[in-house]
Amino acid sequence: MFDKLKDSISKFAKLGVADKGAVEALIKDIQRTLIQSDVNVKLVFELSKNIKEKALKDDLPAGLTRREHVVDIVYKELVEFLGKSKAEIKLEKQKILLLGLFGSGKTTTTAKIAKYYLKHGLSVGAISCDTWRPAAYEQLKTLGKQVKIEVYGDAKEKDPVKIVKEGLKKLKEKDIIIVDSAGRSAIDGELAKELKDIDKILKADEKLLVMSGDIGQAAEKQASTFNDLVGLTGVIVTKMDSSAKGGGALSACHAADVNVKFLGMGEKPQDLEIYDPVRFVSRLLGMGDLETLLEKAKEAIDPEKAMDIMKGDFDLNAFYDQIESTKKMGSFSKILEMMPGMGNVKIPKDMLDVQEEKMVKWKFMLDSMTKEEKSKPDVLNRQRYDRISKGSGTKPEDVRDFIKHYDQTKKMMKKFKGGKMFKRGPMAKMFKGMMGNM
Ligand SMILES: Nc1nc2c(ncn2[C@@H]2O[C@H](COP(=O)(O)OP(=O)(O)OP(=O)(O)O)[C@@H](O)[C@H]2O)c(=O)[nH]1
Ligand SMILES: [Mg+2]
Structure with a gap:
């Protein structure tokens, strides 16, 4: 159900014009998907009738194109159809x-x-x-x-x-x-x-x-x-x-x-x-789901450690914590699916697996390093690379690649702290969300 609705919406979003024919085709697509996921036929027809009536109304809300208007209607009607509001969970005895x-x-x-x-x-x-x-x-x-x-x-x-x-x-x-x-x-x-x-x-x-x-x-x-x-x-x-x-x-x-x-x-x-x-339908339609991701990120990242990473030296201990946090958030593919805009991007599973394998190796390498090496990575030299590779069962060039990756990440973190990236743009929003709630 997930992939098919996403596909229908992105197909529709790519069309040049959103005329009656296009809207009808979209509704047919949605109907087919819902019936395949065993939604009651009567309900499906009610839903599609509502979407059609509202989507083809002549006066568009200000500032919306017909296409945006239709996607918005589909989204709202589906939310209504699946229960309207978020469940209330009481945190009490x-x-x-x-x-x-x-x-x-x-x-x-x-x-x-x-x-x-x-x-x-x-x-x-x-x-x-x-x-x-x-x-x-x-x-x-x-x-x-x-x-x-x-x-x-x-x-x-x-x-x-x-x-x-x-x-x-x-x-x-x-x-x-x-x-x-x-x-x-x-x-x-x-x-x-x-x-x-x-x-x-x-x-x-x-x-x-x-x-x-x-x-x-x-x-x-x-x-x-x-x-x-x-x-x-x-x-x-x-x-x-x-x-x-x-x-x-x-x-x-x-x-x-x-x-x-x-x-x-x-x-x-x-x-x-x-x-x-609301969240469920956003994900269904491939609009990403920043909120879920943020909630998970908040749980996975130890607030104090996160602040240390942002404030202080991004040494290899911090890098280690980051690997642990990423692991707690679930697999890479799950994380990506929740990122806005990434819902529709299909990253080959092989690539994600490679990345996940790499992280496992990195952890072995970090486990083979001394305290000093982790807090002052500058002391690493060829001799030390060899020792770490033996200790972690990896090749010396793997260790070198890892350190290279760490250096790049460190540079990025520096940009984050002082630069524009952190003050504006979607990444800033994400980080602000994360930090603001801690
Ligand atoms: N994929 C998936 N599997 C689940 C989920 N919830 C439960 N399962 C699996 O469903 C099977 C049955 O789960 P149980 O929790 O034992 O179900 P139960 O209702 O307690 O079963 P009885 O006590 O025998 O009536 C197990 O193999 C679970 O791992 C879920 O959300 N997703
Ligand atoms: Mg049981």
Whole structure:
């Protein structure tokens, strides 16, 4: 869905004239893409009718060309279609119940949400009350260790209500308590009763249905069924990274009148995003997504270290930190996709892989250097290059190339600090955004 909508929009943007024919062709393209991503046909036609009516209106808003106007309409209508406003996530003491069908991503999401609240300074505990799958508690324990939270469970207890009761006692000091419940292949009487019983004891502030994006428009029925059953406060749509039907699931949630709170974007604990239709659609249409990138950058870069880099000497220790930060932000391709204007640029995967491999090598080299060499790279000479290359299992010319790259980066940093680049232009904006929020 992502690539196809991007392609349709850039095809349209490249046309000389945006006449009726061009608008109609664009709408057809959008329709096809949405139907392929399993959006309800009736909804697709409603959406395209709205776009067509507004896009072809005679009076253009001041300052916009017809082409810009059309792209703007498509963008706004899609945002409306996918839920209007950004989800509100309260950073306060609360109990969260995760529920959903088998394999939808509840346990993985428990760890993701835990990490999210931990990052915002709240203490977190989790309860595993999945008494159906023998390995469920172990799975959550492992994930809990990874994100460093306390996990309560009892492999011998068969009654989930007792587990929740005990867990609430054990974790009563925690700000956030997340309850991971059992999945089933369908909503049956037994699952319904179990969830109601759990909720009676837990009195959850948030009851979040976890659904996989690959169920597409079936999300509407599932969401309303669970909503009738326990009264949902929201939905989390997972596997948005790997499903072509994610758009279908999101529009279905909107149609079922339930709010999407988070999106699962991968299997790791950090792969979670607060749902924001504006942001989602910008990325869908290839407009880049500076905000997401900045948020990630803020998390990855240690503010003090970043200021040191900007203020002081950009020595090899700082370079090391920079490599670490880049790694924390995810793969290069992910970072690039979020940069405005880069969304449409296809950089060959090979090239990105080479860059990533290089960074691994650089880290080995840095690990083979002495403290002195890292803080005063000027002392490096041929002899030292040889020693570092042996220590890191690389070739001496690799080490020399690396130092060359470092020198260039250092020069760029100097320009940044004093020069125009930092005071004006998009890079300045990005850096200001980053620094301003620290
Ligand atoms: N790609 C991707 N995979 C995910 C995501 N969320 C979960 N998964 C994977 O989906 C599978 C099922 O995830 P679980 O968290 O175990 O699902 P569950 O709902 O707890 O499953 P049950 O407890 O058996 O009902 C695992 O292999 C996860 O790694 C996501 O956002 N993206
Ligand atoms: Mg589970």
